[in-house]
Amino acid sequence: MSAKPKKAVFVKPELTVVELSIALYNANQKLEQTNKELVQIQKEQAEVYANISHDLRSPITAIKNSMEYLLTLDTFDSENFLPTINLMHCRVNYLEQLINDVFLLSSIDSSKNNLQFETVNIGMFLEDFFFSCDADRKYSKRRLYLNVPEDFPYLVSIDCRMLLRVMDNLFSNALKYSSDESSITLSVISTQNNTILISVADTGFGIATEHFNIIFDRSYMVSSARTPGQFSGCGLGLAIAKSVIDNHGGNIWCESELGKGSIFKFTLPIFSMC
Numbered sequence: 001m002s003a004k005p006k007k008a009v010f011v012k013p014e015l016t017v018v019e020l021s022i023a024l025y026n027a028n029q030k031l032e033q034t035n036k037e038l039v040q041i042q043k044e045q046a047e048v049y050a051n052i053s054h055d056l057r058s059p060i061t062a063i064k065n066s067m068e069y070l071l072t073l074d075t076f077d078s079e080n081f082l083p084t085i086n087l088m089h090c091r092v093n094y095l096e097q098l099i100n101d102v103f104l105l106s107s108i109d110s111s112k113n114n115l116q117f118e119t120v121n122i123g124m125f126l127e128d129f130f131f132s133c134d135a136d137r138k139y140s141k142r143r144l145y146l147n148v149p150e151d152f153p154y155l156v157s158i159d160c161r162m163l164l165r166v167m168d169n170l171f172s173n174a175l176k177y178s179s180d181e182s183s184i185t186l187s188v189i190s191t192q193n194n195t196i197l198i199s200v201a202d203t204g205f206g207i208a209t210e211h212f213n214i215i216f217d218r219s220y221m222v223s224s225a226r227t228p229g230q231f232s233g234c235g236l237g238l239a240i241a242k243s244v245i246d247n248h249g250g251n252i253w254c255e256s257e258l259g260k261g262s263i264f265k266f267t268l269p270i271f272s273m274c
Contacts, residue, residue, distance in 0.1 A: 056098065059091035066091075101236040104165070108243045115159040115247060119271055122188065122196055123152030125160070129167050130186050139171075141180040147187035153274040154196050162244045169237040170200040170264050178204025178261070194270050195250070201263040207256040215254060216242040241266075 066084045073080055130146045133139055174184045185201045207215065216238045245252040245266045256262035 056095065059094050062091045063088050098236070101240060105236055105240050105243060108162075108240065108247065115162060117157045117159055119155050119157050120160065121152075121274060122154050122156045122158075122198075122268070123148050125158075125163075126167075126186060126188055126198065129164065133171055139175060139184070142175060142178065143181065143183040145183060145185040147185060149189075152188065154190060155271045155274060156196065156268045157271045158248060158268065159244075163248070166241045166244050166266070167200070169241050173237065173264075174200055174202035174204060174262070178202050182261075190270070191267070193267075195267040196270060197265060197267050199263050199265040201261065203261040206258040206260050207254065207262055208258055209256075212254055212256070216252065 066088045070076070070081070070084055126148055127146065130144070130148075134144050171184060171186075178184070182203045183201075185199075187199045187201070189197050191197050242252050245268075249269045250267040252264070252266035254262060254264050
């Protein structure tokens with residue numbers, strides 16, 4: 001005769017009904033917050049795709065119209081040919097830059113642990129970058145200043161290629177959103193939080209206060225915050241900068257005043273001293 005199966009032993013829960021209710025409430029609150037964050041992410045992604053689509057459509061239309069114009073010509077004389085080719089070349093360069101930015105941003109997000117970190121003297125790194133800009137003809141109509149303390153003794157762990165991308169973006173923006181004879185100043189100091197603070201300041205057009213919290217968003221449109229109607233773009237450069245600095249354990253932000261200029265600042269953890 002087979003043995004009767006043993007009845008499961010009732011185990012009294014260690015939590016009271018009130019405690020279980022509180023735990024359930026907290027879990028629901030976290031779930032609701034997570035859902036809100038997902039909705040916000042989806043909204044931002046939709047805005048990014050819409051902006052990128054807009055930025056892709058404009059140069060493609062210009063290139064198409066230029067090609068159609070060239071096809072109507074009986075002879076390709078330089079008076080009609082070269083200006084159209086130059087326009088097409090500029091538009092193609094813009095498309096290439098946009099595509100490269102989209103790819104770079106997605107690669108940073110998908111391979112956060114694949115950055116190639118190395119320990120460098122940050123003062124020497126910034127000096128090298130500054131003097132490369134000082135020798136670049138595109139900055140010939142700007143006054144460049146370097147404010148790095150002599151023998152700045154701090155070492156940082158960085159991906160040099162990616163940090164150069166951040167610096168180049170900040171300097172290029174300072175050039176783009178300023179007029180001739182404006183100044184661009186690169187500075188670095190140490191802080192009490194075991195970090196170094198790097199800043200790129202310009203005396204350009206400036207940014208409205210209400211845009212400070214969104215200029216690093218991937219859906220940010222350049223023309224909405226600076227000189228409306230003159231410039232456009234989906235703002236991926238600053239989104240890339242934020243992603244790079246975040247992955248280096250730092251923070252990046254902006255201080256600005258319309259008509260007086262902007263200062264972009266970011267921190268990096270100090271690895272050690274020389």
